[in-house]
Amino acid sequence: MDPGTTFDFLVAGGGTAGCVVASRLSQAGMSVAVFEAGPEDYSEKVMSPLAAPMLLGSPLEFNYLSKEQSHLANRRVPNFGGRLLSGSSGVNYANWTKGHSADYDAWGEFMDFHSLDSRSSCDRREIRTLLQAGVMRLWTEPIPPTTSLGIRCLDSALVGDERWSFRGLTGYFEKVDKVMETGAGERRYPLKEPLRNALLEADIPFNPDANGGNPLGFACLTENWRNGQRQPASHAYDLGKAKVFTNATVKKIIIDDRTKFATGIELVDGRVFKAAREVLSCCGSIKTPQLLMLSGVGPAKQLASQGISLTEDLPVGENLHDHLSTTLYFKLRHPEQGLALGSEHFPTKAPDFKKGNPIDWIATLSIANTGKAPQADGISKDDPLAAGPRGHVEFFVSYAPIAAPAFFDYSLAGTHISTPVLGLLPISRGTLTLASNEATDDPTIDPNYLDAKSDREAMRTGIRAVLRTMLDTTSGKSIVEEETPPPGQPRLSSASTDEEIDARIAATGRSFYQCAGTAAMGKVVDSQLRVHGIRNLRVVDCSILPLPLAGHYQYPVYAIAECAADCILASVDG
Numbered sequence: 337m338d339p340g341t342t343f344d345f346l347v348a349g350g351g352t353a354g355c356v357v358a359s360r361l362s363q364a365g366m367s368v369a370v371f372e373a374g375p376e377d378y379s380e381k382v383m384s385p386l387a388a389p390m391l392l393g394s395p396l397e398f399n400y401l402s403k404e405q406s407h408l409a410n411r412r413v414p415n416f417g418g419r420l421l422s423g424s425s426g427v428n429y430a431n432w433t434k435g436h437s438a439d440y441d442a443w444g445e446f447m448d449f450h451s452l453d454s455r456s457s458c459d460r461r462e463i464r465t466l467l468q469a470g471v472m473r474l475w476t477e478p479i480p481p482t483t484s485l486g487i488r489c490l491d492s493a494l495v496g497d498e499r500w501s502f503r504g505l506t507g508y509f510e511k512v513d514k515v516m517e518t519g520a521g522e523r524r525y526p527l528k529e530p531l532r533n534a535l536l537e538a539d540i541p542f543n544p545d546a547n548g549g550n551p552l553g554f555a556c557l558t559e560n561w562r563n564g565q566r567q568p569a570s571h572a573y574d575l576g577k578a579k580v581f582t583n584a585t586v587k588k589i590i591i592d593d594r595t596k597f598a599t600g601i602e603l604v605d606g607r608v609f610k611a612a613r614e615v616l617s618c619c620g621s622i623k624t625p626q627l628l629m630l631s632g633v634g635p636a637k638q639l640a641s642q643g644i645s646l647t648e649d650l651p652v653g654e655n656l657h658d659h660l661s662t663t664l665y666f667k668l669r670h671p672e673q674g675l676a677l678g679s680e681h682f683p684t685k686a687p688d689f690k691k692g693n694p695i696d697w698i699a700t701l702s703i704a705n706t707g708k709a710p711q712a713d714g715i716s717k718d719d720p721l722a723a724g725p726r727g728h729v730e731f732f733v734s735y736a737p738i739a740a741p742a743f744f745d746y747s748l749a750g751t752h753i754s755t756p757v758l759g760l761l762p763i764s765r766g767t768l769t770l771a772s773n774e775a776t777d778d779p780t781i782d783p784n785y786l787d788a789k790s791d792r793e794a795m796r797t798g799i800r801a802v803l804r805t806m807l808d809t810t811s812g813k814s815i816v817e818e819e820t821p822p823p824g825q826p827r828l829s830s831a832s833t834d835e836e837i838d839a840r841i842a843a844t845g846r847s848f849y850q851c852a853g854t855a856a857m858g859k860v861v862d863s864q865l866r867v868h869g870i871r872n873l874r875v876v877d878c879s880i881l882p883l884p885l886a887g888h889y890q891y892p893v894y895a896i897a898e899c900a901a902d903c904i905l906a907s908v909d910g
Contacts, residue, residue, distance in 0.1 A: 341607075341608065341609045341610060342609070342610040342611075342612055343367040343368055343369040343579065343609065343610075343611065343612065344361070344366040344367045344368065344611070344612045344613045344614075345357075345358075345361050345366055345367070345368045345369070345611060345613055345614055345615075345616060345904075346368075346369050346371070346600065346601050346609055346610075346611045346614075346615045346616065347368060347369065347370045347371065347578075347616045347618055348371055348586040348589065348601055348615065348616065348617050348618060348619055348627060349371070349372065349373075349423070349586075349617065349618035349619035349620065349623065349624070349877070350370045350371065350372030350421045350422070350423065350570065350580065350582070350618075351372075351417075351418060351422065351423020351424060351425070351569070351618060351619070351620055351877065352418075352422065352423045352424060352425040352569045352877075352890065352893050352894065352897070353423075353569075353618045353876045353877045353878075353893050353894075353896065353897040353900070354370055354372070354423065354569075354616070354618030354619075354876070354877075354897075355370070355421070355422060355423075355425075355568075355569035355570045355572075355573050355575060356569060356573050356894060356897035356898060356901065357616060357618065357876050357897050357900055357901045357904070358370045358573075358575060358578045358580075359573035359574050359575055359578065360573075360897075360898070360901035360902075360905070361578075361901060361904060361905065362575070362577035362578040363574060363577055364905055366613070366908070367579075367612075368577075368578040368579065369578065369579045369580075369581065369609060370421075370575070370578055370579070370580045370581065371581045371584045371585075371586050371601065371603065371609075372420070372421045372423075372580070372581065372582050372583075372584060373419055373583070373584065373585040373586075373623075374396060374418070374419035374420035374421065374582065374583065375396075375420055375421070375582050375583055376420065376421040376570070376580070376582050377396060377420050377421075377426070378568070378571065382396065382420070382426055382427070382566060382568070383565045383566045383568075384564075384565070384566070384690065385430065385559075385561055385564065385566070385690060385691065385692050385693060386690060388427065388428065388429050388430070388693075389738065391427045392416055393414075393416070395419070396418065396419055396420045396426070396427055397416045397417060397418060397419050397427055398416060398417040398418075398419045398622070398623070398778075399414070399416060400414065400415040400416065400417070400622065400778055400781055401413070401414055401415070401778075401781075402414075402415060402781045402782060402783055402847075403780060403781065403782040405783070405784075405785050405786075407785055407786035407787065407792075407841075407842060407845075408785055408786070408841070408842050408845045409842040409843055413783070413785070413845070413846055413847055414846065414847065415622070415658075415781060415847045415849055415851065416849050417620050417622060417623070417849065421568070421570045421580065421582055422568030422569045422570040422571070423569065423620065424620070424849075424890070425566075425567070425568050425569040425890060426566065426568040426569070426570075428849075428890060429559075429693055430559045430560050430561055430566065430567075430692070430693070430890075431557065431558075431559060431693075431698075431888040431890065432516075432518050432547070432558040432559055432560045432888070432890065432891050433546065433547065433551065433558065433698070433887035433888045433891060434509065434547045434549075434551070434887050434891050434892065435551065435727065435760075435885040435886040435887030435892065436549065436550060436551055436552075436726055436727045436885075436886045436887075437502035437549035437550065438502075438726055439502075439726070439727075439761070439883065439884070439885045439886055439887075440500065440501050440502035440504075440505055440885070441501045441502050442883060443500050443501070443857075443881070443882060443883055444497060444498055444499070444500040444501030444502075444504055497863030497864075499863070499899060499903075500857070500863065500899075502549060505895050505896075505899060508895040508896075508898040508899045508902075509891070509895045511895075511898050512891070512894040512895055512898060515572050515573065515894075516560050516562075516567055516572060516894070517560065517561075517562040517563075517567065518558050518559065518560045519558070519559060519561065519691075519692070520555070520556040520557060520558040520559070521556030521557075521696065522688060522691070522692075523686075523688045523689065523691065523692060523696070525683070525694065525696055525735055526673065526674060526675050526682075526683070527675050527696070527733075527735060527753070527815060528696040528697075530811050530814065530815050531696060531697055531733055531811070531815070532554075532696075532697065533809075533811035534805050534806065534809045534811035534812040534815065535554045535697060535699060535805055537805075537809035537810060537811055537812070538801065538804045538805040538808070538809055538812075540553060540554050540699050540701070540801065540805070541553040541554070542554060542555070543555040543700075546558070546698070546700065547891075551700040551727050551730075551886060551887065552700050552701070552702060552725060552727060553699065553700065554697050554698065554699035554700075555697070555698060555699075555700075556696065556697065556698075557693070557695050557696065557697065557698045557732060559692045559693060560890070560891075561691055561692050563691070564688075564690050564691035564692070569894075584603055584605075584607075585603060585604045585775055585776060586601050586602070586603060586604075586619070586627060586775065587601075587602045587603055587604045587630070587775045588601070588602050588627070588630045588631045588775070589601055589615050589617070589627065589628070589631035589633075589873065590602060590608070590631075591631055591632060591633070591647050591870060591873070593645070593647060595871070596647065596648065596869060596870050596871060597870075597871045597872050598611065598614070598615040598867075598870055598871065598872045598873035599611060599615075599872070600615065601615060604775055604776060611872065613872065613908065614872045614873065614874060614904065615872060615873050615874075616873075616874050616875075616876050616900075616904075617855075617873070617874070617875045617876070617877070618875075618876045618877050618897075619877065620877050620878065620879065621656070621768075621851045621852045621853065621854050621855075621877065621878050621879040622768060622779065622781065622851065622854070624854065624855055624875055624877055624879045625652045625653040625768050625779070625854040625855055625879060626653075626768070626770065626775070626779045627775070628650075628652045628855060628860075628867070628875075629642075629644065629652055629653065629770050630644065630770070630773060630775055631647070632644055632645055632646055632647030632648070633647055633648045633650055633652060633867060633869075633870060633873075634649075634650060634651075634652035634653060635649065635650070635651060635652065635653070635654075636649045638653070638769055638770060639770075641770075642770050642772065642773040643773060644770075644773055647870070648867070648868065648869040648870055650859070650860050650867070650868055650869065651856075651859050651860065652854065652855055652860055653767055653768040653769055653779075653854050654765070654767055654854070654856075654859070655765055655853040655854060655856045655859065655882070656765060656766035656767055656768050656781070656782070656783055656784075656851055656852075656853055656854050657762050657764070657765060657766070657783075657851065657852060657853045657881075657883075657884045658762070658766070658783045658785070658847055658848075658850060658851035658852070659758050659759060659760060659762070659847070659848040659850040659851075659884070659888075660758070660759045660762065660783075660785050660786065660791070660795070660845055660846070660847065660848070661739070661756050661757060661758045661759075661845070661846055661847070661848040662756070662757050662795060662799065662840065662841045662844050662845045662846075663738070663739045663754050663755065663756045663757070663844065664754065664755045664757070664799065664802055664803070664806075664819055664828070665737055665752050665753075665754050665755075665819070665820045666752060666753050666754070666755070666806050666815075666816040666817075666818070666819055666820065667751060667752055667816060667817045667818055667819075667820050668750075668751055668752065668753060668815065668816055668817070669813075669814065669815060669816055669817045671749075671750050671751045674750065675735065675750070675753070675815075676694075676735045676736060676750045676751065676752060676753050677694050677735055677736035677750065678736065678749045678750035678751070679749070679750025679751075680750075681750075682735070682750055693734065694734055694735040694736050695732055695733065695734050695735070696733070697732060697733055698730060698731075698732040699730060699731050699732065699801070700727040700729070700730045700760070700886065701727070701728065701729050701730070701731075701797060701798060701801055702725035702726055702727060702728055703728045703729065703790075703793055703794050703797045726761060726886060727760055727761070727886030727887075728759070728760055728761050728794040728797070728886070729757065729758065729759055729760060729794045729795065729797055729798035729801075730757070730758050730760055730798070730886075731755050731756060731757045731758070731798050731801065731802050732755065732756060733753060733754075733755050734753060734754050734755070734756070735753050736752075736753070736754065737752045737753070737754045738754050738756065739754065739756055739846070752820060753815075753816070755802045755806070756848070757795065757798040757799050757802060758798070758848050759791055759794045759795050759798070760794075760884065760885075760886040760887070761794070761883075761884050761886055762785075762788065762791045762794075762884055763788035763790045763791055764783075764784050764785060764786060764787040764788040764791050765784060765787075765853075766781070766782045766783040766784035766785075767782050767784070768780070768781050768782070768854050769782075781851075783847070783851065785845065786841070786845070792834075792838060792841075795837075795841055795845075796834060796837050796838070799828070799837050799840070799841075800830050800832075800837070803819065803828055803829055803830040803832070804830045806819070807819065807829055807830065808830050821840070822840075822843055822844060825839065825840055825843060828840060848888075850878075850888060850889050851878075852878040852879060852881040852884065852889060853878075853879065853881050853882065853883075853884070854879045855867075855875045855879040855880055856879075856880060856881065856882040857880045857881070857882045858882055859882070860875070860880075861874065861875050861880055864903045864907075865880060865900055865903060874900070874904070876896065876897055876900040877893065877896075877897075878892070878893050878896070880896070
């Protein structure tokens with residue numbers, strides 16, 4: 337073997353997860369090569385908190401457009417992902433949220449009831465009873481078409497591994513905490529206390545530890561800047577013992593058709609590298625499924641349409657879920673007081689100003705699991721998705737008009753603040769498919785936003801909570817004059833109808849760039865992240881999430897990668 341092109345582990349994708357696993361494996365004595373499509377860049381435009389908004393749409397990001405979305409006025413919605421060493425940890429806003437313990441427990445304990453074939457001979461309640469009684473086991477290996485009980489499980493997603501529960505991942509979150517420096521509530525912006533009072537008046541309780549397993553209520557936003565500088569994964573995790581190839585796009589994973597062993601990778605420039613042990617796909621929820629399909633692993637019909645030989649028929653690219661957002665903008669009552677970014681009186685010269693985002697508070701809310709919307713979506717009271725309370729929607733208040741659509745002309749004049757509202761636990765599922773058989777072409781992304789009525793209800797709940805907080809409370813009314821709508825839209829209030837709120841979401845809804853699930857655990861990979869039917873191939877990134885989490889995915893992905901590294905090293909030791 338050529339020592340220059342053969343390594344124990346080949347890591348396709350030098351993003352957040354890829355840097356973590358490459359560091360842990362190489363520090364443990366394994367030879368590791370990392371292949372990142374983008375450059376290595378630690379310039380001020382990357383490292384400064386103030387630069388994050390300017391990175392959207394830049395060459396340091398993959399710039400995607402979805403298919404037209406029927407519930408978003410048939411608009412094509414942009415999506416982004418980091419295209420540099422460190423991936424999205426090198427371009428994001430450094431939000432550091434974990435989500436709800438119930439999200440992880442559902443992941444670790446249950447099968448995805450929503451993926452069961454409608455022809456199953458047992459209904460969901462019967463299957464749950466069998467699981468609880470120990471009669472039916474939760475599969476962590478490739479799932480047979482039919483169990484001994486006669487239950488059709490070909491399309492089910494059985495996980496059942498305690499390591500992915502909240503308790504099981506706690507040790508890995510703690511491991512990440514030893515690497516990353518974080519902070520919350522350390523800056524005191526002029527509106528911090530008035531907004532706190534408005535949130536309390538709106539009956540949203542204060543939560544002193546939103547990352548403790550229950551994020552409900554409002555809390556100080558936690559961020560992971562270190563001394564006012566970004567902590568990209570490739571900085572935080574030592575890659576000194578790994579071989580890193582930048583500007584190196586992986587064309588495909590090489591899989592032996594006869595043995596179904598992953599043996600290496602091929603780059604788009606023709607170079608070939610061999611894996612003595614395993615290939616790890618860490619390309620993220622958009623590029624990982626694309627790479628798998630280009631390598632012959634995916635839906636047979638999809639691959640045939642692109643002339644790709646099938647190696648393993650798996651539902652790669654299905655189960656796409658994303659955090660949709662809509663941002664409301666409010667005109668300040670007293671902009672002359674220096675309350676927002678752009679005002680000459682805003683504390684831009686304060687020592688702490690450049691150490692993070694101009695945000696103090698983040699609020700996470702739950703919606704009722706009863707009513708017409710869950711029933712319409714087929715969610716019964718016995719469904720794991722109905723267990724609650726859960727963190728269905730969040731909003732935060734930024735002292736700048738962030739995420740403003742192109743038709744808004746809100747210069748940074750210090751006159752407006754904004755409140756992005758995010759749906760955190762969508763029921764809607766989309767797909768990612770190949771547009772061509774070329775690795776350098778974007779795949780076709782169809783998030784299918786708001787297809788489920790429960791998702792629409794969650795967004796309405798979040799928007800109404802914002803409007804109550806800002807427009808109906810004494811403290812809120814002392815801060816803002818009114819909600820500023822986009823052209824042609826009426827102003828919203830807490831009394832606005834569902835139709836008016838839905839129209840606003842349709843006009844302004846956009847991704848918050850947190851899609852996942854496209855190589856879902858239980859469907860595409862087992863609970864040790866091994867691709868079903870293929871030896872020596874794993875996926876380590878947020879595409880493995882079978883269900884959404886009620887948080888921003890940076891923190892969870894670090895923990896997933898730490899857990900994955902332990903899984904891999906245990907298999908080496910074994």
